[in-house]
Amino acid sequence: MFFAEYICNFAFEPNIITMISKTYLRYIWLLDTILNLGPLTYEEIALLWEVSPYKKGGLPLRTFHEHRKGIKEMFGIIIECNKSKGYTYYVKNPEVLNNNKLGKWLLKQYSVPQDFTTYARMRDRILLEEIPHGTSYLDPIIEAMQSNVELLVDYQRYEGEQGEEHLQIFHIQPYALKVFNRRWYLLGFFKEIDGLRIIALDRILALKMLTNSFTLPEDFDARKYFANVVGIFVNKDLPITNVKIRAYGIQAEYLRSTPLHKSQSEGNSKHGEFAEFTYRLCITPELVSLLLAMGDKVEVQEPESLREEMKKRISNMFNFYNKRNYENY
DSSP: OOGGGTEEOOOSSOOTTTSSOHHHHHHHHHHHHHHHHOSEEHHHHHHHHTTSTTOTTOOOHHHHHHHHHHHHHHHOOOEEEEGGGTSEEEESOGGGGGGOHHHHHHHHHHOOOSOHHHHHHTTTTSOOOOOOSSGGGHHHHHHHHHHTEEEEEEEEEEETTTTEEEEEEEEEEEEEEEEETTEEEEEEEETTTTEEEEEEGGGEEEEEEEEEEOOOOTTOOHHHHTTTOSSSOOOTTSOOEEEEEEEETHHHHHHHHSOSSTTOEEOOOOOTTEEEEEEEEOOOHHHHHHHHHTGGGEEEEEOHHHHHHHHHHHHHHHHHHHHHHHHTO
16 A cells, blocks of 8 residues: 555645655655656756755765655656666656545645745745644654554543543554644554544654554545544444535635535525535534634534534633623623
8 A cells, every 4th residue: 555545634734844754755856856857867857856955965876766666655656767768767657646636636735846946035925834743753653554563652632621631552553644623633443442543643742663563454444434524533323414504605605615525515595695505424523613613604504403502602602702791890
């Protein structure tokens, strides 16, 4: 299984350096360069490397061949040498990217313009959101997923109304990584609970790769696992429910351009002031939070239970603000 098949549902606003390791970014640069400018000789590639973001240390021939191997593992793409045409390197099987949605997304998201000098001058005017914590564990987790070996994790969880801290130690078989709301999450089989669970990388205190191997279930599909939810909360006991909302004003356009969930469909509403959208998904805390974040631009129509939950949350918010105003007098 290739690297790109392990990671699902990337967020679309991460910091370009903290999102994935510099090694993988070098792979992406090299593949993007050969795809767009190739065929190229090694000498031509090495010259282009000198004006890339990764020029420090140059590109020795041995490193170049290691990167070719890494690209094959990461994308399933073979960079071949054509000896009959001046020992030029080209992508032998570019069609592989057509069936690799995440691979194409990585190239689009992280490929760097050849004129990097211009980009560097603009870095103070191109502002990207960062994923602040937990990214230091990405490399060992990805390596463990590629090697199918277990992880030993010291994990700090918070629970209760006061957010009390609890330290737990887990033996985890890492299955998949996911980004949601600027945080990285790891989905895996936890031996201590004998089942699947998801944890946030920013709450990991220590992580160690073990030698114990495991076999990823043949029927496991990360996308299918999260298919019926918005976010990362999955509860197999939750039913898939029909949800209908009304979006007012410009919020309707936002939802058309960026659907809340892949099941989103729009009704044939003739009302100019709002549009109706329907979904087939599980009602989770993340869904409620996202709907609340849209404020008075969205109104839940169905089901009644979700509508009542929204009313309860809004009432609680009103009471908080009203209580503070009262106490100021």
